[in-house]
Amino acid sequence: MKKVYDIVNKRLPPKLATILDFEMGTYVSFIKLLTKRSELANLHSQKKAFTYSELQSGMLWMFQFASLAEIVAIELLVSNETLKLVLLVLGIWSVFLILGLWASFKVNPHLVEDHSITIQQGSLYKIAIPKTLIQSVSEVTTRDFSKCKLINGELHLPVMNETNMKISLSSPIPCDLPWGMSGEVNEVYFYLDKAKENNKYFK
DSSP: OHHHHHHHHHHSOHHHHHHHHHHHHHHHHHHHHHHSHHHHHHHHHTTOEEOOOHHHHHHHHHHHHHHHHHHHHHHHHOOOHHHHHHHHHHHHHHHHHHHHHHHHHHHSOEEEOSSEEEEEETTTEEEEEEGGGEEEEEEEEEOOOSSOEEETTEEEEOBTTBEEEEEEEEEEEEEEOGGGOEEEEEEEEEOOTTHHHHGGGGO
16 A cells, blocks of 8 residues: 555655645554554653654644634534535544644654664654764754755754754765755754753764
8 A cells, every 4th residue: 555655646746745745644643643652652761752842732732622613613503514514524624634743743753763863843854864974963043944944955844933953964965855855964953842951862
């Protein structure tokens, strides 16, 4: 099944392929959250996995509450059965989408392993950096970008418009990213929860 998905995905325009990856990634993430809780907890307890979602969790749950309230309002206020059915389907879809998005941040943490550091954001962005290429890791708070960008070798992965960590590389590594972005990466700016406490594990 995955082979078929990969073949279809590669034939789509980059933006459409990314939208499909995002949609599927959120649902897969929700399933992983239910089935791999102990594995994730073990990684966190060993200080090998690190979260980055503290800024956006509150916002996501606010949207979730609004989506649930919308479903109740549709049931109470819309009398046309066809319109009600369509709106209810869209409302339920949005509930699962938000749950999946929240789950995607939980099951795709930053990973610090013996030979590499993997920086992730949700189900779309992932870059594995060999430790031998890491020149420095530092706390640097920036609010220059609201979206993930690759500009002049700098990969910016902001959370709620903010990054607070930077990894500089001794030599660039190639990177294929969503939305058709690709190129060499010299520096990675990303967000880390409790950066002052956890940045030591990245060095």
